[in-house]
Structures are given as structure tokens and as C-alpha cells.
Amino acid sequence: MRILHISDAGLPDPRVERMASTMKKRGHDVVFLGGRDIRGQHLSAFSETRAELLPSGPRIVHDPRVKRRWLRAICEMKPDVVHVHNVVVGHFLLDTDYPAIFDDHEHLSAQRCVFMSRPFVRKTAARLLVRKFPRWERALAERFPVLTVSEGIADYYRRYTSNVGVVINTPMLDEVSWIESPPKREGLVYMGGDFNAPRFIPFRNMSGLREILDFDIVSGLPHREMMKNLAKYRIGLTPYRPHPFQLVCNPNKNYEYLHAGLQVLLQENFFHLFEDNKFVHSYGDYDDILNVVDSIPEANPERIMEMARDKYIWEKRENVVISAYKAV
DSSP: OEEEEEESSOBOOHHHHHHHHHHHTTTOEEEEEESSOBOOOSSOOOSEEEEOOOOSTTHHHHOHHHHHHHHHHHHHTOOSEEEEESHHHHGGGGGSOOOEEEEESSOGGGGHHHHHTSOHHHHHHHHHHHHHHHHHHHHHHHHSOEEESOHHHHHHHTTTOSOEEEOOOOOOHHHHTTOOOOSOOOSEEEESSGGGSSSOOGGGOOTTGGGTOOOEEEOSOOHHHHHHHHTTOSEEEEOOOOOGGGGTOOOTHHHHHHHTTOEEEEEGGGGGGGTTOTTEEEESSHHHHHHHHHHOOOOOHHHHHHHHHHHSOGGGGHHHHHHHHHHO
16 A cells, blocks of 8 residues: 655654554555655655645635645655645645545644734734634544544544544654663753744743753754753753643653653643653642752652653554554
């Protein structure tokens, strides 16, 4: 079977490549079409890659040439099944007969706050596109099996279909089995490029945090180098100010921290994902975050890594991916 993954993003993209690797291991030919640049592959999952660059904002809706170009590119790649990543490119398939899987790992209709926090001109231009998201999501869910990253997002789609599977963004075993714990760890770290952006997006707002906590930042590195750097630290941070979207999203950084042997400090909106994990700690708001940090006990990093390999590994959820393909 020839499986085409389509995404509004480019490569590398760990989730997209893990999904592709799951089916490649089972003997299928897996190819990729993206809306952004191809800068290489994290897992070397695809036998062929292609970029069909997407315009920004409402031109995706208004300009019929965009849809025609994408459908032509999809046709030229000759897929038996299309694995659709997110709604922006997914809606291109609604008027076609391609069998498909809808893999929604962004839930853009719930991220209206991100688009509306932009400067006035960009916010105004994005309104029409944002209004389309809920209708497209429903139409895709009613036609195709759905995969997503959390039970919160899955519950949203269960209003339209019973064919929903949750596959959280955990690493594959080969991505983390090589990590060794250094003899000494210290300090706090945040993984991500948010502090390099002109402004924080609303559900990753960390304004004022650097005046409260002393921590390092790791960003922009290849995955292996990033994990090696994380393993130097004691505590990994997901230190956002509270926001409703946090109740349904599922940041992959928490799993990367655990696999690198760090304890995790996160906003209490995320704590339901780790209620039985003694290495994950939560705070309510910035008034108590420093006290929580000071109260986190020492832990054996190798024990944390063993626990992560047991509980938070991609291979344990591959059966959900395979079930979606069987449904197609």
C-alpha cells in the first residue's frame, strides 16, 4: 500500500514521521507532501518528499488555485490512502474520493485565541479562515477515522464519530534508548523557542517568569542533540500561565523531559495527564511556582527514564494507528 502523508507544515516533524514509521515497518511505501520547506527527516521514514508551498491566511480559502495545485500534487503522488495532518490541508479532500485518516494534533478551532492575538491587520485577514475550522473538522470526522493527541480533543470529535483514537506524542524507543544519565544534574530548563518570538501565544504565556525563576532554554537543536542537552538538568518546565486550551492539549515536551531523566513542573491544567506519576509536579499560578520548585524532592534520574520507557513510548500505542488504517 502507498500511503501519502499531507501536512500544512514541512519536515522534520516527529509526530508525522512516527506515524509514517509505524506503517513503514509493516512493509508499506510512505511518502510526504507538505506546505512548508523540507529541511530533512528526523526518522528517515519517507521514500519520497515534496513541498507544495501554502500561502498564508485566507488565500487558502479564497484562491481556488491553491486547492487545484494541491489536488494535482496529491494525484501525482498516486496514494492508496492519504494520512491527513490537521484541518488546513485536510479540507482539500472533502470533495474527493480518497480514503483517508484525519490526524488532528493541533485542534485549530480551539486555538482561535492564537489568531485573535495577532496584530490587527493579520487578525482581520485570518477571521474567515478561523471561522471555517469547526465546519471542516466536523466534515472530516464524519467521513474519516480520527486520530488525535488527547482525550480532551477526542471528546470533541466523539460528537461526530465513534471512530476516534488517541495517540499521544511520545518518542519511539529508538529515539531515546541510547540516552545515558550523567553523574551530576542541576538546574531547571525550558525546551522551546517561545522566548525568541515577538510575543507569547496565549496558552504558552510566560510573561514575568524570568523574574521569578532562574532557568536555561534549549531550542532549535536536532532531536538527539536536544535530548543530550536536556539530560544535564534536574527539572524540566512547562511553566505557562493558566489558559483553557491547556485542558485539552498535550505538549510533547513533558514526555521528552521524562525520557531524558528529568522531573517535570507544569501548570495544573496539564496535571490530569500525569496524576499517577510521582515525578510530575504542578503549580496553580506564578505566586506559588517558586515554592513548588523548592519542594520537589531529589529523584533517581535512571528510575525516571525506566518509568518513561515503560509508560510513555510510541510503540505502546501503535495498535491505535493500525486500527485506524484497518477502518479505512
